[in-house]
Amino acid sequence: MPALLLGCDFSSAPSVRKPIVVAVGQVVEGGVALQRIESFCSLDTWRQWLAGAPAWIGAFDFPFGLPRELVEQLGWPTEWAALIAHYAGLDRAHIREAFAAFCAGRPAGVKFAHRATDGPAGCSPSMKWVNPPVAFMLHAGVPRLVAAGAALPGLHAPAGAAATRIAVEGYPGLLARELIGRRSYKSDDATRQTSERGAARAELLAALERGSARLGLRLVLEDVERQRLMADAQGDCLDAALCLVQAAWAAARRDSIGPGWGLPAAMDPLEGWIVSA
Helix, strand or coil, X not given: CCXXXXXXXXXXXXXXXXXEEEEEEEEECCEEEEEEEEEECCHHHHHHHXXXXXXXXXXXXXXXXXXHHHHHHHCCCCXXXXXXXXXXXXXXXXXXXXXXXXXXXXXXXXXXXXCCCHHHHCCCCCCCCCXXXXXXXXXXXXXXXXXXXXXXXXXXXXXXXXXXXEEEECCHHHHHHHHHCCCCCCCCCHHHCCHHHHHHHHHHHHHHHHCCCCCCCEEECCHHHHHHHHHCCCCHHHHHHHHHHHHHHHHCCCCCCCCXXXXXXXXXXXXXXXXXX
C-alpha cells in the first residue's frame, strides 16, 4: 500500500475551537487527491494517530529548528537531536525569557535571529513566541513527531528499520502567496471573516485545483471537501490542504540530491528548511 500524504495545520494548544487539522490524501496523475480531513483536540491524540499510521509523508506547518545564531549565543547544544531534547525539557516561560533577553540586547530592526530558510520562504522567525507563537509550535510539535517514529530528512533518522513515516517542514503561506499574492483569506476573529476574505479563499482554492503554482500539482477535490474548505473561515482546513500539496511535491523528489525530498543539499542540519522554499 502506498504511503499516505498528509498536510498538517498545527496548533501548540489545540482545542475544540482550534484543533490541529490534517488533510489526508494520495498521489494521483498530475497532483494529489484530498480524501478526508482529520482534526485533533489534543497534542497526544494527534501524536498517537501519527504513530498508528504505518506509512506516511507529511508536511507540517511548524518550524523544525532554531536559528544557529540564537542557539550558539545561548550556549545550547548545536547538534539537532541534543538541541531538541534540551528545548523540549524547558517550559514555555523559560523559553520566552531566554528569547526576550536575546532580543533585548540587539538593535531595532534586527531583534530576531533568522534561519537561512526564512528569507526564501517569507516566514516568521522560528524563535518568535507571539503572533504567531512558532517557537512554542516547535516546542510542542517536533518532539511528538520524533516520538511518533518520524524521520525528519537532513535532521533526524529514527533508530532501527528504514523509516516509513517522513516529516518535512511545510508553510502554507509560501504557496498561498504564489497564487493570490498577499491577500488575506482567513481570520480567527469572527468579526474579520469578511466576504472579501471568502472571495480570496475561493480564488486560492480554484488556483489549487487548476495546478497554477510553480509546484505544478493539482489539488483534486470532491464537492463535500471543496465546500468544507470554503466554509472554514479560519482557514485551517485550507492551510492543511496547502501543506498537502507541499507534501506531494516533496514525495515526488524523494531521491533528490542531498537529504532528498526536495530539500537543498546545503541545508543547515541544525536549522532545517521549509520544503519548496
